[in-house]
Amino acid sequence: MMTSKQRILKVMRGEMVDVIPFVPRLDLWWLSNATRGSLPKKYEGMMPDDISRAEGWPLYHMVPNFADVSSMDDVLHRALGLFNFRQSAYGWKFTDNIKVVTQTNEQGMQIIEYHTPVGVVRTIGGLTDAGKRSGSSLGWVQEHPIKKVTDYKILGCLFENIEVFKQYDSCKEYIDKVGDDGVVAVGGPTLAASPMHMIQKDLIDTTKFFYDYKDNYREMRELADKIEVYFNKVLAIVADSPAEVVLWGANYDDMITYPPYFEKEISPWLRKVSAALNSKGKILATHTDGENFGLMDAIYNCGAHVAESVTPYPMTKVKIEEYYRRWKDKITIMGGIPESMLLDVSIKEDEFEAFLDGCFRDLIPGDRIIFGTADSTPPDASFDRLRRISDRIEKEGRLPLAGKKYPQVISKSGATLKAPPTKNENENNLQKGAQTNEKEDMNMEMLRQIAAKVEEGDAAAIKTLVQQCLSQNISPGDILYKGLVAGMEPVGVKFKKNEVFIPEVLMAARAMKVGLELIKPKLAETKTESKGKILIGTVREDMHDIGKNIVAVMFEGAGYEVIDLGIDVSNEKFVEAAKTHGDAKILGLSALLTTTMPYMKEVIDAVRKVSPDLKIIVGGAPVSQAYADEIKADAYAADAASSVDIVKRLLD
CATH class of the missing domain: 3.40.50.280 (Cobalamin-binding domain)
Known part of the structure; x- marks a missing residue:
């Protein structure tokens, strides 16, 4: 008889098995409910794996497993994106050149100073009781290490002083503990897929990243090159480790890791990892739990064998059948059941059943699917719905799926359940800037220049142009609406069409704010609303x-x-x-x-x-x-x- 581990690994490799596996991750659900004292009475005092085994569900463990922390030292350096888990294939430590000074503030957050030969950086972060109640096992970063441009050099020195070593025995012990009941995906150097992605994801405020990516790219690239040495060391170790599955990279979103950025900064590293793992007969899984609408082709071509934690419509724009149609010949889809499906407050009973009907009807023949809740089972999930998913898969998930007609279900609101509108259906004709019937004169030309420079994100030019307009007594209201706002409007239209992305929006907004600050006093004087x-x-x-x-x-x-x-x-x-x-x-x-x-x-x-x-x-x-x-x-x-x-x- 095929074991759960064998079944999951076969599906990850693209083979047809007897039934679609159902692997709901319970770690965050368990952590929240154990903290709140709200575990089902039957499962009080039990660990997540014990509960899964009692329900007959296979196990899927990701390393690092933030719900299985042996000591706070494991996650002490979370604000650097660095973790030290006994289950990992590798461990790391700073050399004697780095001095770490730690204290805890009133909120229970760790304030950490990293003293290097070239300077000091500081982080603040940690896991509060409120975070545990919400199901977070990772904690929040309140203050990132990169706050000014000189911090890039300091962090570069920090990463140059990291030593990496193998810890295969403890890794194998963890894999053996899960045994035939499931699969362990051993993680890479961080949750990020590449050095630049690590800077974006772990080392700097998300919004500031986009400004620095434009303004301080040279310093950012120099840091990424030094982080790459660390990445290469970890890749060599995990490729030779006892793990059969390696989890590399997480949390993609077509707004944050927008398509051109993904292709430039993330795809090359995923392909590199894929090649290294392929040569060792290992499986590459990558954690794709965000909005993937604009990344479908990029992820398809990134070299991953498994798109893990796929979160479809209604939590994102892409329906599960679209994922399957686009990816099934190359990538195994793991997840596929958005966590909102398990929440009574979000999804009504008829909508829940209709979603499952669609899975068995549309995902034919059903290979390359491992059902699970994506990203994870939420703290307030209906456990009854989890069981019903399991029961229906047992009855209707026998492979190959033949498809079956289900009655069309109408939601409580009376609307037929359907995919979100396409961009064309959803497109509105936004106002294209203030129009004027005035004669084309020099003033209007200057306002048009302001609009053009806002759209380009040229803050320096905006400062000069707005000052010139004010010196020529052009009304602050005209500068605002016929210049600054008129320049932002086409940016909004293009953003909606996926023709520009967050960096262009932020650069344009920054340029607009420069002009707005200059005219604010005048707006108040003229009572412009x-x-x-x-x-x-x-x-x-x-x-x-x-x-x-x-x-x-x-x-x-x-x-x-x-x-x-x-x-x-x-x-x-x-x-x-x-x-x-x-x-x-x-x-x-x-x-x-x-x-x-x-x-x-x-x-x-x-x-x-x-x-x-x-x-x-x-x-x-x-x-x-x-x-x-x-x-x-x-x-x-x-x-x-x-x-x-x-x-x-x-x-x-």
């Missing part, structure tokens, strides 16, 4: 900010005044902001975790008591239109590009 004031923030216990930041940029670029309340914003702070800014017209709420999503309703209920006319928009990966309707939000924004259109519609 913005299009409206918008409050925006990420709900409490959620530290994600890049999506919120991009939405804020889009609002500012459209001429709105934005009050950014930040991340981890308490209900009380939202209420206070609504009181303080009584003239605000919109409140935007962001949540990137299934555990923080319910706080949106609390905020809406509290804010409506003090500001009943304030329009509230919600968004974030786990949020859906159905959930927005349920919590009585005024609108749902599926992505940053559509947010401006939604605000315009609400305020019309």
